[in-house]
Amino acid sequence: MIVAYDSRTVRTAEAPLLASGAPLMERAAFALAGIVAREVRSQVGRVPGSRVVVVVGPGNNAGDALFAGARLARAGVQVTAVLTSERTHEEGFAAFRAAGGRWMSLVASLSAPDEPAREHGVSVATAVGTVMEADVVLDGLLGLGSSGALRGVTRDLVGALVRARARSEHRSPLVVAVDVPSGIGVDDGSVPGAVLPADVTVTFGAVKAGLLLPPAARLAGRVESIDIGLSLHTADVDGQDRPAVRRLTAQDLVHQRLLAPPGADAHKYTRGVVGVVAGTEQFPGAAVLTVSGAIRTGTGMVRYLGARDVTAAVLAARPEAVPAGGRVQAWALGPGISTAPPATDDATRAQQGRIRHTLAHATGELSSDVVGDKVPAVVDAGALALLPRACPPWVVITPHAGELAQLLRARGEDVERPDVEAEPLRWAQRARELTGATVLLKGEVTLVVGPGCVYSQADGPAWLATAGAGDVLTGVLASLLAAHSSAAVKEPALPARLAAAASLIHGLAAHRANPGGPISALDVADALPGTIAQILRDHASDRRTR
Numbered sequence: 001m002i003v004a005y006d007s008r009t010v011r012t013a014e015a016p017l018l019a020s021g022a023p024l025m026e027r028a029a030f031a032l033a034g035i036v037a038r039e040v041r042s043q044v045g046r047v048p049g050s051r052v053v054v055v056v057g058p059g060n061n062a063g064d065a066l067f068a069g070a071r072l073a074r075a076g077v078q079v080t081a082v083l084t085s086e087r088t089h090e091e092g093f094a095a096f097r098a099a100g101g102r103w104m105s106l107v108a109s110l111s112a113p114d115e116p117a118r119e120h121g122v123s124v125a126t127a128v129g130t131v132m133e134a135d136v137v138l139d140g141l142l143g144l145g146s147s148g149a150l151r152g153v154t155r156d157l158v159g160a161l162v163r164a165r166a167r168s169e170h171r172s173p174l175v176v177a178v179d180v181p182s183g184i185g186v187d188d189g190s191v192p193g194a195v196l197p198a199d200v201t202v203t204f205g206a207v208k209a210g211l212l213l214p215p216a217a218r219l220a221g222r223v224e225s226i227d228i229g230l231s232l233h234t235a236d237v238d239g240q241d242r243p244a245v246r247r248l249t250a251q252d253l254v255h256q257r258l259l260a261p262p263g264a265d266a267h268k269y270t271r272g273v274v275g276v277v278a279g280t281e282q283f284p285g286a287a288v289l290t291v292s293g294a295i296r297t298g299t300g301m302v303r304y305l306g307a308r309d310v311t312a313a314v315l316a317a318r319p320e321a322v323p324a325g326g327r328v329q330a331w332a333l334g335p336g337i338s339t340a341p342p343a344t345d346d347a348t349r350a351q352q353g354r355i356r357h358t359l360a361h362a363t364g365e366l367s368s369d370v371v372g373d374k375v376p377a378v379v380d381a382g383a384l385a386l387l388p389r390a391c392p393p394w395v396v397i398t399p400h401a402g403e404l405a406q407l408l409r410a411r412g413e414d415v416e417r418p419d420v421e422a423e424p425l426r427w428a429q430r431a432r433e434l435t436g437a438t439v440l441l442k443g444e445v446t447l448v449v450g451p452g453c454v455y456s457q458a459d460g461p462a463w464l465a466t467a468g469a470g471d472v473l474t475g476v477l478a479s480l481l482a483a484h485s486s487a488a489v490k491e492p493a494l495p496a497r498l499a500a501a502a503s504l505i506h507g508l509a510a511h512r513a514n515p516g517g518p519i520s521a522l523d524v525a526d527a528l529p530g531t532i533a534q535i536l537r538d539h540a541s542d543r544r545t546r
């Protein structure tokens, strides 16, 4: 599992070490210089004689970059620092100059106003020209201390660099962000203004939440986390150093038994029975995809409920499906059903009626003596408008940004799709507060918000943004919830973990369906069995040796 922390937690963990004189910045700069040297070597084949520019701001983030720059200069790299502020990290700057680093400043005076240096007050255009000739640029403008959009000359420089890189047809330097890409919301992953997109982010002590959260996550490139000696816990317990964001890996699916091969005494109810209410004559494919997603994830049995023609389509594609009600351990509700009640046709009205009835039982809203009535449910597409006012966490809603905005508006929030896209964490958390449900917000990076936990999964290729892919995900998630049905009702955070697991499996299946090329939703469903077999093969042995 990858875990990420907010800035307050990281600073709290740093404080005692700094007080005892632990050389945190030296450790950070040492590791940073090593990674930059490796990147330079892979870019230009050698380290001495290569060109690196460090762009630096006023604080300790600049200190990391300048000390790393000093190390690189001593290794024979031509290093130039571009200063953007009247003050910078003094010791770092002194070490950098002592190592032979060159520098220029965008401000007219740098702590010594009378010093006649031609490097003072250079134009943004001059700085951009220098950066664009480099092999690697280090973004050491701002780190944990950043607040809001970049301001002043820092904003001008970053804006000009973004434009120069977009214009440059041939080469532009590889960007290594120091701790975080400067200007992102370190804690919430927001992107309030211009940010220089990084190819690599070298982050110190712990991954910062904003590096995993959309939309900033896509500006971080590959994230390399450097251990500088902070001790932070990853456990699921309340406390100051609880992770702000988690990301599951394939290994977690096996180690946490989210995926497990059936035991010798397994039968369909131990493997889980999924009930699907999806599809109408207008959108029969959604029913096929949802049912396929559940069956191909290894569920014990799928019951399908819908109109006769849609049932025929489901059975033609998946003869294993059972076209009748009965005991169900998790529901998949809503794909292929119109999102705008009241429905104008009988078939949609019938499906909506089934969904209302199912949700009333599954959530425990209708008191019932029937054992196993309270069961997890995935609420997608057309079922979102039918969500009860208050839900337990074993109801998992799976909207995309537009659907989430619609659901929030129906609950009195003034929010549109672009607002959700700009601050997905904020709005997913708001939806959880307002509904009580676990929220899986689909996107390039999928967010899952459950009670006291946030997961961020970025596993699928961009090709996965295709019609029907969400229907398959609904089936995958219902299958996992059915396999853990009673635990998911008892443990409030388990549905969120299973939702993150479903997103991960779905993303990996998309890669497997056609590596590097176009995929259809049914291809993703068909790739699920092989993907799951691969995950179990790859990680079963390391589980045994733990």
Ligand SMILES: NC(=O)C1=CN([C@@H]2O[C@H](COP(=O)(O)OP(=O)(O)OC[C@H]3O[C@@H](n4cnc5c(N)ncnc54)[C@H](OP(=O)(O)O)[C@@H]3O)[C@@H](O)[C@H]2O)[C@@H](O)CC1
Pocket (backbone or CB within 6 Å): 014, 018, 024, 025, 028, 057, 058, 059, 060, 061, 062, 064, 141, 142, 143, 144, 145, 146, 147, 148, 149, 150, 151, 152, 154, 178, 179, 180, 204, 205, 228
């Ligand atoms: N402590 C240690 O030993 C270790 C620290 N480490 C490193 O230190 C980094 C944190 O350093 P930090 O706290 O000095 O903050 P940092 O982000 O460099 O500068 C903040 C200053 O920027 C300014 N500013 C803020 N927002 C702005 C904006 N939007 N636009 C423009 N300017 C803005 C604001 O200055 P002001 O504008 O108020 O003058 C503020 O004071 C951390 O990320 C890691 O890299 C690691 O090496 C581990 C060991």
Ligand SMILES: [K+]
Pocket (backbone or CB within 6 Å): 061, 139, 140, 141, 142, 143, 177, 178, 179, 180, 181, 182
């Ligand atoms: K930075």
